[in-house]
Amino acid sequence: xxxxxxxxxxxxxxxxxxxxxxxxxxxxxxxxxxxxxxxxxxxxxxxxxxxxxxxxxxxxxxxxxxxxxxxxxxxxxxxxxxxxxxxxxxxxxxxxxxxxxxxxxxxxxxxxxxxxxxxxxxxxxxxxxxxxxxxxxxxxxxxxxxxxxxxxxxxxxxxxxxxxxxxxxxxxxxxxxxxxxxxxxxxxxxxxxxxxxxxxxxxxxxxxxxxxxxxxxxxxxxxxxxxxxxxxxxxxxxxxxxxxxxxxxxxxxxxxxxxxxxxxxxxxxxxxxxxxxxxxxxxxxxxxxxxxxxxxxxxxxxxxxxx
Ligand SMILES: C[S@@+](CC[C@H](N)C(=O)[O-])C[C@H]1O[C@@H](n2cnc3c(N)ncnc32)[C@H](O)[C@@H]1O
Numbered sequence: 158x159x160x161x162x163x164x165x166x167x168x169x170x171x172x173x174x175x176x177x178x179x180x181x182x183x184x185x186x187x188x189x190x191x192x193x194x195x196x197x198x199x200x201x202x203x204x205x206x207x208x209x210x211x212x213x214x215x216x217x218x219x220x221x222x223x224x225x226x227x228x229x230x231x232x233x234x235x236x237x238x239x240x241x242x243x244x245x246x247x248x249x250x251x252x253x254x255x256x257x258x259x260x261x262x263x264x265x266x267x268x269x270x271x272x273x274x275x276x277x278x279x280x281x282x283x284x285x286x287x288x289x290x291x292x293x294x295x296x297x298x299x300x301x302x303x304x305x306x307x308x309x310x311x312x313x314x315x316x317x318x319x320x321x322x323x324x325x326x327x328x329x330x331x332x333x334x335x336x337x338x339x340x341x342x343x344x345x346x347x348x349x350x351x352x353x354x355x356x357x358x359x360x361x362x363x364x365x366x367x368x369x370x371x372x373x374x375x376x377x378x379x380x381x382x383x384x385x386x387x388x389x390x391x392x393x394x395x396x397x398x399x400x401x402x403x404x405x406x407x408x409x410x411x412x413x414x415x416x417x418x419x420x421x422x423x424x425x426x427x428x429x430x431x432x433x434x435x436x437x438x439x440x441x442x443x444x445x446x447x448x449x450x451x452x453x454x455x456x457x458x459x460x461x462x463x464x
Contacts, residue, residue, distance in 0.1 A: 165192030
């Protein structure tokens with residue numbers, strides 16, 4: 158696996174915030190092609206790295222790339238939400254989550270992430286059984302609407318879901334290409350820059366991989382494994398995961414708990430803050446990076462320091 162293509166995003170600012178330390182352990186929760194992991198290992202001569210990825214191809218590609226650092230790293234094919242099962246609490250100086258999918262995953266037609274894919278899969282971990290095809294062909298009308306609204310803020314959720322349900326009765330969807338062009342026929346572009354199936358595809362990917370749940374659990378796990386002064390760096394590419402990260406960091410930095418859904422000052426439960434927000438506004442790629450790597454355009458980096 159030598160042709161794994163992915164350009165790491167916000168590499169320099171991430172390294173500046175993570176500050177890998179000699180002799181200490183950093184976790185890369187989303188190893189991908191190993192770009193951030195390599196930079197983390199290069200930054201010290203004795204720092205260690207524990208890397209996670211749900212994708213076996215990514216783990217194999219990263220193992221090859223990181224071979225020069227043999228003895229200083231370990232890679233595990235698992236969800237980063239499981240990191241607590243692999244390291245003691247308070248033992249890590251930095252955790253990086255570079256969310257979403259790699260260019261390699263997006264551009265590999267047999268994975269089903271891209272609009273041109275010949276399959277309808279979207280599993281990050283191919284050992285799991287539920288694919289996007291299962292969801293598109295088997296969810297009820299209301300379930301399809303729900304996932305598009307919840308994960309994709311899709312304003313046309315009902316129109317798209319109705320059309321999908323009608324069409325699959327005669328011909329089930331078997332490829333991403335078929336699904337994408339069908340959605341385009343239902344909701345024409347009309348000058349829009351993004352493909353009309355973008356939100357549906359994002360919703361399916363989130364649902365297939367339970368990505369929002371993993372992120373919620375992963376953020377909590379990261380705070381548990383970090384030592385005081387350790388930093389959690391999260392790079393997001395989509396507004397819903399950025400919002401989730403921002404809200405989590407704000408809640409950690411507060412000096413009270415909110416018992417219900419709404420923050421009612423009358424019922425707040427005082428406690429010490431657990432973290433300090435280091436990036437009041439998210440760090441964004443500069444023009445040079447966007448020009449060199451247009452896929453970095455929507456990246457947001459947020460950093461929280463554990464107290
Ligand atoms: C944007 S890529 C990471 C790229 C990497 N930072 C680099 O420089 O090459 C995201 C990676 O995270 C993995 N991933 C996404 N969600 C995950 C999760 N919950 N647990 C583990 N890996 C995950 C994907 O399989 C993908 O390989």
